[in-house]
Amino acid sequence: KQEVTQIPAALSVPEGENLVLNCSFTDSAIYNLQWFRQDPGKGLTSLLLIQSSQREQTSGRLNASLDKSSGRSTLYIAASQPGDSATYLCAVRPTGGGNKLTFGTGTQLKVEL
Amino acid sequence: DAGITQSPRHKVTETGTPVTLRCHQTENHRYMYWYRQDPGHGLRLIHYSYGVKDTDKGEVSDGYSVSRSKTEDFLLTLESATSSQTSVYFCAISPRLGLADTDTQYFGPGTRLTVL
Numbered sequence: 605k606q607e608v609t610q611i612p613a614a615l616s617v618p619e620g621e622n623l624v625l626n627c628s629f630t631d632s633a634i635y636n637l638q639w640f641r642q643d644p645g646k647g648l649t650s651l652l653l654i655q656s657s658q659r660e661q662t663s664g665r666l667n668a669s670l671d672k673s674s675g676r677s678t679l680y681i682a683a684s685q686p687g688d689s690a691t692y693l694c695a696v697r698p699t700g701g702g703n704k705l706t707f708g709t710g711t712q713l714k715v716e717l
Numbered sequence: 718d719a720g721i722t723q724s725p726r727h728k729v730t731e732t733g734t735p736v737t738l739r740c741h742q743t744e745n746h747r748y749m750y751w752y753r754q755d756p757g758h759g760l761r762l763i764h765y766s767y768g769v770k771d772t773d774k775g776e777v778s779d780g781y782s783v784s785r786s787k788t789e790d791f792l793l794t795l796e797s798a799t800s801s802q803t804s805v806y807f808c809a810i811s812p813r814l815g816l817a818d819t820d821t822q823y824f825g826p827g828t829r830l831t832v833l
Contacts, residue, residue: 608759638821647721647807647824648760693759703748703811704775705822707759 606631608696610708617684618716625679625711627694632672634696639668639679642691642710651692652679656699684715720744721825723808729831736795738828740808742788748811749791750822751775751783753804760807766791798832805829 607630617623627637636655640648652661652668654677660669667680677694691712695705720743730736740749748767752760752775762775764783772783780802782794795802809822 645827647826648809648822649824650821653821695760703822704762704765705760707761709757709759 606634606696606698606706608694608706608708610692610694610711612711613709614712614714616714616716619684619686621684621715623681623684623713625681625692625713627677627679627708629675629677629696629706631698632675633699634672635699636697637668637670637677638695638697638705639666639677640693640695642693644690648693681713684713686715686717689714721808721810721823723806723825723828725828726826727829729833730798731833732799733797736798736830736832738793738806738808738830740791740793740810740825742791742810744810744812744823745788746810746812746823747788748822749785750809750811751781751791751793752807752809753777753802754807754827755804763793763806798830800832803830803832 609628611626638653639651641651642648654661654670665682670677691710693710695707697705722741724739750765751763754760761777763781764775766772766785784792806828808825811822
């Protein structure tokens with residue numbers, strides 16, 4: 605059974621700092637990995653999707669990397685801003701079996717002024 | 718934002734009562750999903766649908782049933798609610814099976830259900 609772990613569970617940083625969020629998964633037979641953002645009381649918003657054949661994806665100040673063989677992904681946020689405060693979740697889609705995602709428990713990020 | 722609405726947004730009910738949550742989409746997407754989110758567990762898939770009247774079980778389907786009679790609506794029913802089903806329930810949709818970079822899942826705003 606696939607297990608997805610995110611460390612740390614919570615993180616507080618000053619504005620402007622570069623930061624890295626970690627995601628690890630136990631079964632490397634994945635089709636893709638996604639990073640989502642969740643604001644309090646809201647649904648999830650997809651940030652980046654990395655196919656298993658890719659090493660990284662970038663969108664603005666966000667860069668996600670994937671090392672499938674070691675079961676790890678990182679989300680790098682450059683020059684953090686208070687508006688980045690949210691919970692970040694990673695999710696993996698297994699090879700085969702439809703678009704059934706397994707989610708991590710998330711990292712709650714607070715960027716302080 | 719993807720056109721997904723969930724109703725009700727909040728509900729308090731008593732143990733043993735039936736509860737139905739509704740997910741409505743305006744995107745004409747084929748795939749629809751129901752998740753629950755609990756502290757320490759992240760999001761877990763309850764049921765999903767890959768077309769009208771086509772549904773399948775997810776990771777935590779016991780105690781839940783679903784129905785999809787129209788493309789735009791996906792209903793989640795708790796036949797006899799229990800306190801362990803207190804949770805936040807999210808509906809999601811996707812156009813295809815996630816075979817392309819754009820085939821992500823789009824999430825609704827969630828329904829907070831409390832079973833007393």
